[in-house]
Amino acid sequence: MRFTIRSKLLISFLSVAFFVTAVNITAYIYNDKLNRSFDELIDRRVAVLSKATEIQYLSVQQTNSLRGYLLTQDSDFLTELRSSNTQMTALVDEVDNLIIKPDVRESFRELANMDEAFIKSSDQLLLNLEKDQDQEAALAYFKTTVLPIGEQLGPLSMAFVDHQQQLLDEERADNASMVDFVNTMTAVLTVITFLLTLLIGILLSHRITSNLFKITSVIKGFTHDSNTASKLPHIDVRSQDEIGDIARSFNEMALTLNKYSILEEDQRWLETNVAEMATKFQGVNHLEALAQLFITRITPLVEASYGVFYLKEGAGRRQQLNKLASYAYQQSSVGVESFKTGEGLVGQAALESRTILLNNLPDNYIQITSGLGKAAPASLLIMPIQFEGQVVAVIELASFSPFTPIQQTLVQQASAHLGSVLSSISGRMQVEQLLAESQVLTEELQTQSEELRGINEKLEEQYKNSEQKTRELEKTQTQLEEKARQLSQSSQYKSEFLANMSHELRTPLNSLLILSNILATNAEGNLNEHQVKYANTIHHSGNDLLQLINDILDLAKVEAGKMDLVHGKVCLHEISGFAEQQFTPVARQKGLKFTTILDPDLPEAIFTDEQRLLQIIKNLLSNAFKFTERGEVKLHIHRAAPPQAGIAFSITDTGIGIPKEKQELIFQAFQQADGTTNRRYGGTGLGLSISINMAHLLNGEIIVSSTVGKGSVFSLVVPNEEEAESGAMVHQESAAAAAEPEPEIVVEARGFEDELDDAVWVGKKILIVDDDMRNIYATTIALESKQVNVLFAENGLSCLKVLKDNPDVDLILMDIMLPEMDGYETMRTLRQMPGFVSLPIIALTAKAMKDDKDKCIEAGASDYMSKPVKLEQLFARIHSWLSR
Template structure:
């Protein structure tokens, strides 16, 4: 105990001077000075509060004199503006002299300016703002129903209507109401002024009361400061003296001195506490080392040794996970024991063997130094208990060294960060483990060598007998190899000839596929070009804008539009089938929101179900995830094809969609490695016979393929759907009974994580999907104008649009579609004409540019406008009959502002024009 007391004295001698150098701490004399400073500050605060209150009274007086006068002046000014407008209106109506409109127009502007100023002054008075808004509403009512109305009548020469108006003069009651409301408003302001005067007087009375109260507070605080400072010095000193006596006499060292003040006594208390902690920590470390030494000396087996060490270490240190890797004969670090871990659990490491320099464990063995890792990521490992699991926040990877040789590595994880003395204790424990581990492994190696020597003697006898037999067999194998070598040479020659023939066939197949793709692309362009004008004009006829068609003729136009739309769908189906057969159909994974599936399908097929009087329902299972990853556009295409067939072949009953999640699925034609989503489309229609179950999935095949068949269609829908399902990693299976109905089920992998995330591609996919669904929504209703004509007309009216297309039919259709918007329409049939018009007429506001044109196509025209004519701001909407994704990207790269596929929908064209003209406004 005397040695402990001497250690305490040395610690005090070293620590106290150190704290004297820390001038930022408040010393005892500083506390006394601080007390006087606080009292002075309180007096200063007293003066500041009094002066601040006096300043507030001055501001209130100024506010009273300026604000109220300005409010009254502005109300009279607004009344005068209204009188000017009334006088100007009457003068113009009586004389038809436009000079009378000068005071009217001036008053029309000035009353709003005065209103804004007045409203800003009344920001703190909602009641007066409401009165002011009532005045504003009546002024606007007079302007719209009397002022502008009479002026417009006079401008249009309707003198009789003007005379009739003044016989009733509906504007005069409004003017009288404005005057009465203004007077009521001013009366309220006068009352408010009187109230402010009373408040100002009350403020003066409060100032005197505040002065007396603050003086009393300052006196009380001065007394309290004196008491607090004296106690803060005496009480801690008494506790420090008691703690020193306990150390000297060997008393209780678990108690700590608590000093709440930051001064010399605080430094003394902290030094005493550190001394107590150091003595206690050294005693605890020695006890743990002794206990661990006893446990390790009792073990002679390597796994038991590792288990004993880690289990005891978990009770000494705050450790929730640990593993020991011991170096084996192959210089690999083999995991011998894991504390609180399970190698079969996916949340724990499964690496059982680590090479030198491999990962952090291997690198720790190579560097022979401890590695401490803080702020571990969430997916490092999981620490499990019976109630849950969590991720650690702190890890230590340390080598076990004996005679400067690495023999093992220990990895430890904890939920809390360790103190420095924990790491020091761990180092001592690892040194102890190294000695014991070396002793155990040496003993085990000796036993192994002895056993191996006995086994080797027995094996040598057996091998000598086997070598004699093998020598005889080798001679026969040599003869067989000579014959086999000759056969292989002959087969090699034949294989080379077959490879050459296969390569030639492959080149011919690729050439044929390319010719087919080019033909279909050209056919698409040639069909879409006349189809574009046919759809636009038939839509315009169906809308009957001029009301020149009767109901029967409108029906004809709707039939033409519907037939053209069916032809467009047929073209799309043929192109899709061609892309699938050529292997060029791209699968683009993105997040699909299954909660939006029901409203989307209802929007597509609700009207069909109502027309055929069929029950249509969609149900999502409870275990179906909200999001999963697949090609959303292809999924919707498959479901729409299946539902279209269901409605086509169902005359009565119901069509039902069921979405469910299956943990696994196995069938002769499809097996899943993980969970799958099933999309079942059930109907009560005509059903399909068993012999036609496979045939209906072939291209251009239907269950009823005769020329007198009842149901139409190309027979491509199911074939395309099956190919798309396989591209998505799924399958479509059919269950059907003739006369009872069919059940088509689409199975897709339930991917709940993005397999190929790409932010840019994902954004493009969303845009394309939304655009395509919007177009299809418009196709279903050819008379739909979007209900937005009133919004689009004011912006488009008077704007100049340049239509560029080499087909006069498309120019004619677009011109007719844009006529109701009163736009200035310019046309060009070549890229050269387009460039000439853009150069000569700089007032072109927007360009609709066809891409596929002879000589100078749309791409080159775009580049010249952007780069040579230096017109980067003018909106240019590219229009193309090519529908591939690459076409849109190519047009945007060339300088297009937007992209639309042919055949275009007039409402989409107008909406895009509105969007970009509004964007550049």
Template sequence: MSKTRRFTIRSKIVLGYLVVVLLFGVVLLILSAQIDVLQKENDFISHHDLDVHNLTNAIEKNVLDMETGQRGFMLTGKESYLQPYDQGLSEWNTNYDQLYALISDNPAQQQNLQNIKSHINRWIEIAGERSVLLKKEGDQDKVLAFFQSDPGKTEIDLLRSQLATFRNTEILLTEARVTDLANRSSTLLTIMYTLWGLIAALSIAAAFIVSGNIVRTLQEVKHTISDISRGGNLKQRIRVRTRDEVADLAHEANQLLDEVQEQNRVKDQLTGVATLFQNPTTLEGLSRLFLSELATMLEIPYSVLYHWKDNRLFRVAAYAGDGEKEHSLGKISLVPGEGLVGQSAIEQRVLRMNDLPQNYIRISSGLGHASASSLTVVPILFEGKTVAVVELASMKPLTEKAMELIKELTVIFGVSLHSTVTRMELQHLYDESQVLNEELQAQSEKLQLQTEEMQSQTEELQMQTEELYMLNERLESQKGTAENAVQELAATAHQLRISSGYKSEFLANMSHELRTPLNSMLILSEILAENKHHHLSGEEQNYAAVIHRSGKDLLNLINDILDLSKVEAGQMEVEFDDVYLDTLPEVMNQYFLKTAEQKKIDFRIQLQGPLPATIETDEMRMHQILRNLLSNAFKFTSTGEVALTISQVRLTDPEHAGQETEVIAFSVSDTGIGIAEDKLLQIFEAFKQADGATARKYGGTGLGLSISQSLASLLGGSISATSRLGQGSVFTLFLPLYRKGHEVPQEEQSSRLFVYETVGATAEERINTSSPHVEPELKNMEILLTPLEESLFRDRQILVVDDDIRNVYALANALEQYGMQVTSAQNGTECLELLEQGGLRPDVILMDIMMPELDGYETTRRIREKLGLTQIPIIALTAKAMKEDREKCIAAGATDYLSKPLNIKDVLSRMKLWMSHEKMEI
């Protein structure tokens, strides 16, 4: 991997969130500054203006108190009436100074306040102090004269007018400030909405940029893989310019394509070599061709081949030997156990020597010679017996891939060698029989000369003898020809078995390689889709559900390909048992009710009587065929209806002189796009649909109908199809009728109709009226456990043994959500160490089978036999899906078996079964 900094998907998402958080931070700073300014303005109005009004009122009150005290004292002469006067006289200057300081920001108001002060001082001077002094002197006439003239009234009136004007001015200023504050608050709201809109726009833009960057790379990978799958061009590679997890995915996919391409290349080479080996008719010619192919394919410059015959090894061919020095080719013959060649023949194993001494083996050409540094001796076996040994010399040690290819070539050569030797022996026997036949003919001629005198009497007998003799010759000739044909057919059949074995092994290995990463993807996507901790948004939860469904589609495709391979190889098994027809509508309803509701089309299931209660067939295979037919009907129908009709019909059997036979017909009809008449036959071929445009529009691999037709044949039935373009199609599955038990009562033999409408009721209501065994898509993906199940799983010790860290991570995350304690081991050796040295005693062991060093089979055996841990449930996990894998796992000591990719519900179900079983035993 590049050492440059990786910009992962997580980094992109975090960057998007950081941008949003940063924008919110900027907005908060701006808003806090504006709010602080408004708060200061509000405080100014609340304190400053209120103090101004209070002080203004206080000054006016001081003047009124002085006027009131002055008048009371003048009228009564009592000193107590001077108290308000004295208090107002002492306070008004203080209030004036405070008010003058508060309005320092308004010179005009300060000038008005100074005028008020001058009038107050004027009133005190001419009215207040003077009148009090007159009253104290006791001159009543002067007092009366003062009241009559009242010089202070003018000042008081003017003072009240000035105070009112001053107060009104301040009120207007306060109102102006309040209005300005309201305007600024409105402006702040506008700024808030504007910033919110700007943040929303920038957040959406950041989301689109980040998600677009992620989705664009994923789409590039998806389109490349889709092009590869449609075009079948394994030379094409995924090119991703990002440095994130998508690039890692592309790198792994490219490596897988390289391995598949290399395997195909080797397979093609082996097929070509197997074809070439059929041409030579002599042992020497076949051996020279074999050595020549080794030299061409593996660049092996020197080789010798020994043939096992009569308990000795004879040299029959050499490649690049030195003709002038016959001893350079090695010994002409060897006995078993003599030298490396003889020892390899006895032990039936490959012997290798490197760093050979100088001149041990000379490899020469026209220009010179050199010494070989590596020697490899390979036995060639047929049916467990050594038939030949090949000795190879090279300038450098052979690689492991080269050794694997040599082993494959020796297997093919061993078959061809045995066939050639057998053919040569037969030819030798035939030649000897011809010589004996000639000798017998000469002796017959001599006897004929000796019995010429008896020829007349035995002429008739002689003619019969000659006819029999000629007939015998023809029979001998035909016998030889037939034997040769049988041998050739046997060899061809054996080659086909070998090729079929290669294909089956290749599919099994590919299944393992694809299911292993698919296992962790399905488990983790299911955990994300459950969203038990509510960390994901609804949209992100939908993304996880889409990934989970896509993984399941990929798993179905792998299963279809394996099913097709099993059918072609004759390895598909069926199990016949009684199948109740009455349960079929409910089962099909569970599978397709949600699809009908989503597409807003009618779905009808009709049982047309009379029908038997049961038929004898393989229920799983029958359901598989009907699901394929109904899936196609829903896929190609956008309006109208899809119907499944079950009836009993009579068919004419042409193989039994037109005899009629009773069968059960399962007819799937739709109002979809239909199929052209000239395309009806080809849709049952593998990887074929009606046309390329249909495949592009509706998707699919084209395997469903091919597998369904093959399964129908295994069940003793067939599938027919009728269709009209643009009007719909009818696919009918015919299965043999075996009457079991009792038939449907006469009163119930009328036509029964199961109609599941897609309107008028919610999906949840429909599910509640059907069987509890509903498809996962009809329910929430979250697994709900009963309190008993939760207590059963809580604090259980689980040991996960798997060399793929992705599977360990996925399983650990899934199981720990239910309170289980998960311990992991990356291979069989580490597992045994944990159990033996660490003293770990888990409640369940999840054992991967395909592991390096020590595989799951051997690890399980040692746990059972060496460690004696026979009570711990061991559930075998394998991505290979061949029929013998389960038997091998159980034979090794496994308690149960699950194939990858794993469904976490199945894992929990199996674990619950064996935990409950263990608890019952205790």
């Protein structure tokens, strides 16, 4: 913070003024407060004294008035008595409120109690007199009871008056003493203020004059001392005022002038050494000799104690920096002989073409050794050597002290000249090498030309034979092309057949699954426990049949080579989480232990098709749980053991095991190790066949190791491929795509329905377009449970007619394969009709061809679902569209 002389003087004067004003104000306030307090106290004492005098008078008057009334029976005395009593009581209360000191209040309470006793006794006397009319008895009671009390009132009141007068005199004396004390303190504070003002002035003047003396003494000493004329001295003044400004300006001027003289000396040293090193490079014709000469010369010049010269060799991805020469280098576990570009600090300096300077190196980084001992350097300098913008070498220097800027400049300028020399010598050596190689090649070509003459004679004979074979090959090729055409047509027929079979099987399954789900839910509560169990059994059996259809279609696609693979990054922790989420409930149900293990040396993710990888792992885990009745199942993700390479997903179980002679058989379709297992454990034998084919598509394999009665280990090994530049690799399938169901959306049925707003459904009108009455019936029952009005049509033409009669339809469930007018044509027609452009249409199809979803959206569908649909998914989709 800047504190100028003007500020110092101003603050000093203001401080003095402040102290003087504070003393005067304090004295005035204290005197005023004392006077007002004394005036209030005197007024209170005077008031108490005045009322105490009245009490003294009234105490005597009370006794005289009562005595006069008893002797004369004159009512004026009685009136006077009662008036005295009233005044006396009022005065006692007033005085009691005015008294502050506790000891005074205690003495006054004795007088007040005595007055109260007098009034009570006089009232009793008058009451007896009025009752008995006995004057003698009343006079006797007055003398014995009332008069003694009255006679005490006078002395008590007189004593209280005297005490109050004494207190008043004492307080007047105290006030006079306090006034004297205040006057004395005012005089003392005035003296202190004067002394403080004097001290501030002395300190301020000393501070200013001492700094001025420092400046003048330094300047005088510099002008009179001839020995210091070459270097300006430094003035040590740190005050933040004008004197400090003068000192700092002088110091900056001295620093600039001193630096200028040092820079000239450094520049001469720099130019001399750069020229000397350039001269030494002349006449060197070998790279290793040049590198050794450079590192041997440059290391001591910059006061370094260690140096290494790395030369860039190779081409493309094989480029690396190899150690070519060194200074004080000692082979140990610390040093490295070569680096790839971007590897370590040396490789990073080459990659970025920039110098790296590190200070405060750790003790174990490198040791510089001599005959007497060894120690760690303090600073490390890594500098690339360039020629025409390309890095050709890197030098590394270590020193016990930090590299100065002039030393870094020397290394940089010497390295700049060295780059062109390295390029020249390297080119000369390559020319010499090429000349030697060309001589060897010339000799080899002469030998080979002689051999070619003999070969040509043989080729002429073989050419004649090849013409005959060519004609035979052309005939064979024509036959193969015909076979390929027939095979392609057969594959097309097979795909169409599978698609049609998908439609024929899924259509009845759709109604079966919907109705069985409705019965199993038992929303109306009219089914008993066994009937609900039967419905659940039907529903689960339908799902098993649906899974069998999907497995057969997957197997057909794999065998036809038409499965679509989409590669991307797959996180290994997510694979482990998927397995735990899917199979922990299964393990808990079967009483098995289930664990997942990820080795610590694994990469975070691999590059493969996530959907197919999860399908294989799910199939292998399902088999492990199926054939394991006790013990445990374990998923271990680790690096594959040699000779395999990549990431392995090993599923280990303690199940029934597989005989060695049957371990190849289990990967064939519809096959299991024992023909009886499918009756005991269930299943079709398709899972492993699909898995092995998918593993081959992922460029992987499945390895089996099993012992009968002890368990099995199925290991899926996939390569850890690097991600392609595009971010994904897609294997396109042929145009005739096999039937493929839409991926399921996993939803907890009861939990999800609870989140839906039932008010959205009430009163909505939904049109079902389907040619299968079983589907219409099942879907209608499901929707009517939501209080929805359901309409239906069996084909496209009927749909248009129903919409014409009911233009207030809120949503359409549109089947695709319809007679007369299919779903595609119906939706295109609807979108051309006024009022139905934005009507929500959910397309439903059991054929489920690969491109059906895109075709439905292009035809005008708002959404798409494949049959058989799950009620919770269907409700969720409908709810979503009705809520918009």
